[in-house]
Amino acid sequence: MDEPKLDRRRLDVLRAIVEDYVATQEPVGSKALVERHNLGVSPATIRNDMALLEEEGYIHQPHTSAGRVPTDKGYRLFVDRLTNVKPLTTAERRAIHSFLDEALDLDDVVSRTVRLLAQLTRQVAVVQYPSLTRSAVRHVELVGLAPTRIMLVLITDTGRVEQRVVEVVPLEESALGELRARLNAEIVGRRLSEVPGLLEDFARRRPAGEAPPAGAAPSAVDALCAVLLEMIVEQREERIVFGGTANLARFGQDFPDTIHPVLEALEEQVVLLKLLGEATAPSLLTVRIGRENELDQLTSTSVVTSGYGRGDDTLAQLGVLGPTRMDYPGTMGAVSAVARYVGRILEQA
Amino acid sequence: MDEPKLDRRRLDVLRAIVEDYVATQEPVGSKALVERHNLGVSPATIRNDMALLEEEGYIHQPHTSAGRVPTDKGYRLFVDRLTNVKPLTTAERRAIHSFLDEALDLDDVVSRTVRLLAQLTRQVAVVQYPSLTRSAVRHVELVGLAPTRIMLVLITDTGRVEQRVVEVVPLEESALGELRARLNAEIVGRRLSEVPGLLEDFARRRPAGEAPPAGAAPSAVDALCAVLLEMIVEQREERIVFGGTANLARFGQDFPDTIHPVLEALEEQVVLLKLLGEATAPSLLTVRIGRENELDQLTSTSVVTSGYGRGDDTLAQLGVLGPTRMDYPGTMGAVSAVARYVGRILEQA
DNA sequence: AGCTGGCACTCCCGGTAAGCGAGTGCCAAC
């Protein structure tokens, strides 16, 4: 352990400080502490403990003769060792189910999840679309719009639908049908990450009569494969949506100078990606507190994320963002529960 | 005219007040006015005019001995009679083109439009997806996932793709193909609004041998038609996205109590719908100022919207929202230009 | 040793008072 000196009561004090501060949003003093928690000792004793905690960097005094406020390090210890995720109430649990069960398609699942998370945690919610590369092909559709224009629709087993229009050399309807069948036979059910290899193979193996004359325009097959590849690769930069920004402003002038940069940060896809961080195992919670976030604009916010997916497959991340003084146990419980349930929804899709 | 008394100079004064107030965000006094605009008269004269304007309700004095601020009515007159939409700079124009030309599909067009509008106007941008009902069917695809499960994909000529999974009585692959062909023959190219009628007709006209035995489960045709109808009707509540909320917070503590309700309002789909209002002819600008908005939460904001679409067909609305003290000419110019260009993009899709 | 009550000290916060300055309305004169 880093700080073996921290005996039991000192930890209790830290926990009490975090809880009170989160609840009241005001620096908490020794007297208030002994009143609200039965610590069994006098304020003076608590003061000694607090002095110690401050020395170790777990709490901080805004000014002489003010109460104490937890530091990032204090929150970190609180999250790691002093508390557990709080299980949801049955009402909340029911809300999750009824809210998500009504979702019609993937877009709907994602947007409902955002609203749900925002409402449950009263914070800003961030949800990433299920990764294309980790999902599998459910179907590829080729729709002839005109002799030289084909719409290529890719449907994944996570319910994601991507489409793109391709210009090709003239192609008959029957050839199109045959191509559709062969293409589907080749890649349906395979992971998207496998598809590039399969396509390459597919293009090489094509029937002899279909090979284009040397130097001619690329065949329809080639053109389609190229676009399909492009779709898969391009979409690796995942889509991320967020909502519940009103919760940022909720605390009135709580941290007024902070709200603008945070909103700005949220509007940048790149930032959101960093925010959600590396994919973790499903329902494994990650908490990043204050300055643990790399971005300057987010040094006074905390982020709680979790992976979600089918079984042990992490398809994407979701989570919430709020001020460092957040209700960690409750937030963690909500994020974790929502992540699990979204995963289950995707399974049955 | 409502107020025939308003002679030329008085109108000039109002215009000057609006312009200065928008630029400085501070109540503007008579002295500052004559300095910044060459009105050719003395401050005392301006004061007389201001008193008149105030009496008529065009401007307002926050407190005795402060400068004047335009009222909603003042902004209204300004927008209606005192200014024209400002044409964009060529740089801005170029930005629009390069930004939107890169869009890959409809989602991309919409999200890019939001970012573009937000950036151009430095305000909150709101964009509605092209209306399903006013677009036409490009293709309907039926994908057999399992003997009793079919995925129904509807593709419109605006590039919108909607899909839904349907449970049906067992159906062979060949029957599915035939059904797909017949269904497409029936409705491709037709307006979505016409589809319900066509489908009814279609179901009635079905070949005799295919009719289900009386009292049996509904045929696959019936089930599919039902879901298709549902998709069309349901989606009438259009999707709307917004962005650029950071711009709300930009003015620091400008209108601090206002930002929270506004953010809250934006998160409600219903509110957004009201915000964009009735569909208007493409590139016809609508400006709603302050209390002209029905919603209480938005009484200190103004909304500038425009329809967009192909040719004379209005497919949806887009626009921006900001404080009533906004740069109306510039905002109107940007909204109008973007609406026109988005329409053109949809045409060539 | 560790805990406790007492006590002096620090410093934030809220309220009040004074001075400044911007802006006005009015009026008499042009």
Added chain:
DNA sequence: GTTGGCACTCGCTTACCGGGAGTGCCAGCT
């Protein structure tokens, strides 16, 4: 109809001054 002058209003800033919460320290108690 316009102008300069002038007294007046009133919000904003600064300074000042208790009151109060909270602390650190210390001496005494268990």
